[in-house]
Amino acid sequence: MRDGSNAEESWLAAAINALLALLGTCLLARGVWLGFIVDENAMAMTYLGAGLLFLFAATLDRFKALKGMGVELQMREFDQKIGQADAILAQLKRLAELSGASLLELAAGTGRWDGAPSPLASYELSRSVKGMLESLGSTSLVVRRALVPWARSACIDAIGPVVGQYAEAVFRHYWEMHRRFVAAFSDADPNDPDQQAAKEAARQRVDEVLSYCRPVRDRGVADWSLESTPSRLRELVDSAPAFVPKDALDELRQQANLWGPELEYLARELDFRDKESWFAKLAATRIG
Structure with a gap:
């Protein structure tokens, strides 16, 4: 029943449009005849204006359809933009929540012996930041720049004490050598060339130990970059002088x-390969 009604309405609209088009054409023809043949310009303009008006009325439905299609297309694009904006706002909201929680945690821990986030909390925060930046479409370079400080901090916390203990062992060896040097040459005859030569040779050996262990002890791994840490740690082992105590070098x-391998994976992937080992190592370092 409804289809029949629509068909009747369409037929009636088509008939009306045809009638309007016919009247418009006749009026235009009359206007042209009056203007060019009879030379009645005023009357011709009236007929021409009326004819154009009737022709426009006959084609009004087409203009409405075109306009409707354009508006529908614009609305569809607008809805897509709104959807994208909602997704970005949700991500920014999550980022704001994450930043706020982190700032409050750091502020609450400032000045306290255990104020720094736990290794697990720091790791989870790094994963949240990584996921957030990736979901916002950040480039891999931007993501890496954001994660490198966390990874380097974990690297320093884990390896710094190892290098520090090694340096302290070598430094204790230096002090033992220095004590022996003082005991052996405190009564050396300044006029005896042989004794003075032996004293100078012993002093050079002691100074050599000091010149080696002092930079290692004072700087540690502070000037090691994240990428260079694995190779510099290996270099510290391979280039150890002969006077380094065997137990310290072992x-x-x-x-x-x-x-x-863990350090190489961390520098490359900005993630822990063996997470449990990292958490245990970092926790033990803080307790120590």
């Missing part, structure tokens, strides 16, 4: 072999 070599 311990450093063992730690380098154990943590070398």
Whole structure:
């Protein structure tokens, strides 16, 4: 029944449009005849205006359809933009929540012995930041720049004490050598060339130990970049002088072999390969 009504309405609209088009054409023809043949310009303009008006009325439905299509297309694009904006706003809201929680945690812990976030909390925060930046369409370079400080901090916390203990062992060896040097040459005859030569040779050996261990102890891994840490740790083992105590060098070599692959993975992927080992290592470092 409804289809029949629509068909009747369409037929009636088509008939009306045809009638309007016919009247418009006749009026235009009359206007042209009056203007060019009879030379009645005033009357011709009236007929021409009326004819154009009737023709426009006959085609009004088409203009409405075109306008409707354009508006529908614009509305569809507008809805898509609104959807994208809603997604971005949701991500920014999550980022604001994450930043606010982190700032409050850091502020609450400032000045307290355990104020720094736990290794697990720091790791989870790094994963949240990584996921948030990736969901916002950040480039891999931007994501890496954001995560490098966290990764380098974890690297320093884990390896710094290892290098520090090695430096302290070498420094204790230096002080033992220095004590022996003082005991051996405190009564050396300044006029005896042989004794003075032996004293100078012993002093050079002691100074050599000091010149090696002091930079390692004072700087540690503070000037090591994240990417260079694995190679510099290995270099510290391979280039150790002969005077380094064997037990100290063996311990450093063992730690380098154990943590070398982990450090390389961290520098490359900005993630922990063996998470449980990292958490245990970092927690033990803080307790120590």
